[in-house]
Amino acid sequence: MPGEIVELTTREEVMEYVKTHQVVIMKFTATWCGPCKRSTPLVNKLFNEMPDNVSMIIVDIDKARDISSAMKIKSVPTMHNFINGAPMDSVIGSKTDNIISFFKKTKGRASS
Numbered sequence: 001m002p003g004e005i006v007e008l009t010t011r012e013e014v015m016e017y018v019k020t021h022q023v024v025i026m027k028f029t030a031t032w033c034g035p036c037k038r039s040t041p042l043v044n045k046l047f048n049e050m051p052d053n054v055s056m057i058i059v060d061i062d063k064a065r066d067i068s069s070a071m072k073i074k075s076v077p078t079m080h081n082f083i084n085g086a087p088m089d090s091v092i093g094s095k096t097d098n099i100i101s102f103f104k105k106t107k108g109r110a111s112s
Contacts, residue, residue, distance in 0.1 A: 002047055003055035009064045017057060018082045023110040025056040028068060028078040035094035036077040042096060043079075046103040054110050081106045 003021070008014050018024050027043065029036040047056055061068040061076055071080065079102060080090045088109060091102035 002050035003052055005047070005056045005058060007058040007060070008067070009060075011064075011066045011070055014057060014059070014064075014067050017055075019085050021055045022084060023050075023054040023106065024082045025050075025054065025106060026059060026071075026080045026082065027056060028059045028061055028071070028073045028076050030061050030076050032062075033076045039077055039094035039096075039099060042099055043077075046100065050103070050107055051110050054106065081109065083109050 006017070008017060014026070018026075025047065029040075047054070059067050061073060075092060077094055078090065078092045079099075081088050081102070089102060089105045091098050
């Protein structure tokens, strides 16, 4: 079982969370985003296959503009992973193969 899924809305919360958790996936989304909605079942399925040291932050770009701006988010869905606080990989868009590849990389990094 993976770690928790949390929704954070401030830059300070995100920075603290990333610093205090070993492996973090940060998912940028929006309620009006069709590709975000379509990719959510796949993202949730793949996240549920992650080891317990992997957590996920959900960031709604409309509720957390400071985070989106700081991370230079230009489109959603976008996901980044962080290992011990350091940014590693990212995926932009809802293409299934790219999302699967991103989660495989994250799982590999979480296991090493």
